[in-house]
Amino acid sequence: MSEAAALSVIDPGVFSTVQDAGRRGYQRFGVAEAGAIDRASLRLANWLVGNDPEEAALELSLVGGSYECRAESCRVALTGAVMPADLGGRPVPHCAALRLARGERLTLGPARRGARSYLAVEGGFDLAPILGSLSTHVRSGLGGLDGRALATGDSLPLRRGSASPDAELRLSEPDWLPVEGPVRIVFGPQDDHFTERARRDLVEQRFLVSGRSDRMACRLEGASIEHAGDFNIVSDAIANGSIQVTGTGSPVVLLADRQTTGGYPKIATVIAADLRLLGQRRAGEPVRFRSVTLEEAEAAWRDAEARFAKLRLRLQAHREPGELTAADLLSRNLISGVVGEF
Amino acid sequence: MQQRDSAVDGTPAARPGGRGGLRFLPAGGNALVVELGAGIDPATSDAVIALERSLAAAAIEGILETVPTYRSLLIAYDPVRTSARELERRIVELERPGALQRGTCRSWRVPVAYGGRFGADLEWVAGRAGLAVEEVVRRHSAVEYRVYMLGFAPGFAYLGDLPGELEVSRRAEPRSEVPPGSISIGGRQTALSSVPMPSGWQLIGRTPLRPFDLRRPDPFLFRAGDRVRLVPVDEARFRELEEIAGRQSLRPEEVEAG
Numbered sequence: 001m002s003e004a005a006a007l008s009v010i011d012p013g014v015f016s017t018v019q020d021a022g023r024r025g026y027q028r029f030g031v032a033e034a035g036a037i038d039r040a041s042l043r044l045a046n047w048l049v050g051n052d053p054e055e056a057a058l059e060l061s062l063v064g065g066s067y068e069c070r071a072e073s074c075r076v077a078l079t080g081a082v083m084p085a086d087l088g089g090r091p092v093p094h095c096a097a098l099r100l101a102r103g104e105r106l107t108l109g110p111a112r113r114g115a116r117s118y119l120a121v122e123g124g125f126d127l128a129p130i131l132g133s134l135s136t137h138v139r140s141g142l143g144g145l146d147g148r149a150l151a152t153g154d155s156l157p158l159r160r161g162s163a164s165p166d167a168e169l170r171l172s173e174p175d176w177l178p179v180e181g182p183v184r185i186v187f188g189p190q191d192d193h194f195t196e197r198a199r200r201d202l203v204e205q206r207f208l209v210s211g212r213s214d215r216m217a218c219r220l221e222g223a224s225i226e227h228a229g230d231f232n233i234v235s236d237a238i239a240n241g242s243i244q245v246t247g248t249g250s251p252v253v254l255l256a257d258r259q260t261t262g263g264y265p266k267i268a269t270v271i272a273a274d275l276r277l278l279g280q281r282r283a284g285e286p287v288r289f290r291s292v293t294l295e296e297a298e299a300a301w302r303d304a305e306a307r308f309a310k311l312r313l314r315l316q317a318h319r320e321p322g323e324l325t326a327a328d329l330l331s332r333n334l335i336s337g338v339v340g341e342f
Numbered sequence: 343m344q345q346r347d348s349a350v351d352g353t354p355a356a357r358p359g360g361r362g363g364l365r366f367l368p369a370g371g372n373a374l375v376v377e378l379g380a381g382i383d384p385a386t387s388d389a390v391i392a393l394e395r396s397l398a399a400a401a402i403e404g405i406l407e408t409v410p411t412y413r414s415l416l417i418a419y420d421p422v423r424t425s426a427r428e429l430e431r432r433i434v435e436l437e438r439p440g441a442l443q444r445g446t447c448r449s450w451r452v453p454v455a456y457g458g459r460f461g462a463d464l465e466w467v468a469g470r471a472g473l474a475v476e477e478v479v480r481r482h483s484a485v486e487y488r489v490y491m492l493g494f495a496p497g498f499a500y501l502g503d504l505p506g507e508l509e510v511s512r513r514a515e516p517r518s519e520v521p522p523g524s525i526s527i528g529g530r531q532t533a534l535s536s537v538p539m540p541s542g543w544q545l546i547g548r549t550p551l552r553p554f555d556l557r558r559p560d561p562f563l564f565r566a567g568d569r570v571r572l573v574p575v576d577e578a579r580f581r582e583l584e585e586i587a588g589r590q591s592l593r594p595e596e597v598e599a600g
Contacts, residue, residue, distance in 0.1 A: 142496070
């Protein structure tokens, strides 16, 4: 190859970053976790191109942007939010792998359903991990491409120079991971800082996603949640999905890019299995919370993991449906997994 | 700082049943908060650090990460491999008298240039405290601080306890950016910053050391539980050390303390 293989950013969309499963183990040093907001969609995108499920992909918010293949060929897959996609007039199926030839441009418009799409490339991006992860945390300037969101003219180096000869995979119907329904929460760690009425309002009222939401927090509008007294606590660590209530009474659900510590009381925590539901809602869309017990939350995570593992059986080759068995797929993925590790 | 921090405001919320006892607070189904005290004090901080150390030594299946703060420890876990109930059982076992790992802590001597262009609010702080500038520097650098926790930004260290007479309110107008290594005061705490960031705290000095430097094998200078002594240096010495810190990974003097 005369030129290093790359995916070129023609138009970065609204806010696009490189994200993997997050930066694990450094919150104790004040480093935000970051990582894909919708981890299930990240993993699915990676599976579709034969990657390790936690390989870094592009997280595209609201409007996807335009990307050009600057390699002999490259295999990509789109999951998460559904954005109208154009590839020189060729149809671009959702939750399916497709091959881009050199010079071909994949262009993604405004999301019609969901808020965040994931674009995985076979083999992954050839970027250096920072503190064990490729996830971008813009606020602290760490990870991804120079610690920032993608910009026009950026070139994302690829680990593979061309797509493998494997058949293209797609997710059988429905070609979408659902994000509808109530968002489950567990009360605590500081629900005792709130009135009984506040606890009731949180699960009985309907909230709307605020336009000021981002990767750090999903801000909600609606009922004001009452503090029982002072709204300060001794600063403590913040779990992913913590629902903080600011002085004005607005609930704020802290997401992947949240600060590691803070001093607002947290009335409840969105369970990990449902974080993607919240992350895929756009400004103005409704959110209802449903309270579950800690044991139910743990069971929900185990269920989600088990169901997700089964999703792999719903991956089929594009053109020859029914020809590949589950065993074929598993062995294919194992082989690709080896290829994907450099 | 932009974030709210009651510790810094000096108004820790009173919590029933907090002091001395162990409280398990759920944080969703993938994280558990273990609260070991009610406020900000060295004994509670010691208990947090000791529990974290014991958990690490016990190598408990399913724990993904622990985050120590003033009075609690957050444990991120994988519910496929463990559960809050199981973790609580193990922690109660570890918390039995004599079972905790007390161990040693690290102690640092950190050079600081006070006042002038390094600490624009030093004179204001002195005026507020009714002390001479030199006396503020002497008192601020006379105590051994404890790193209560790191948070807010990579490597950002919350130090305490500040001598009571140096407690001052925050700035009415936060600064849009202060450089890494800034030493500031907010309420009962003093902080050592690590990355360029906005700050509403009173800026009194700066260290040439880099609390967060990805070029070092261990990018973070401090961790929760460390002890820190601030050593006043003049501008010439600051420049010298800054130049060295810019070229190589400079570490301050490290002492094992009991």
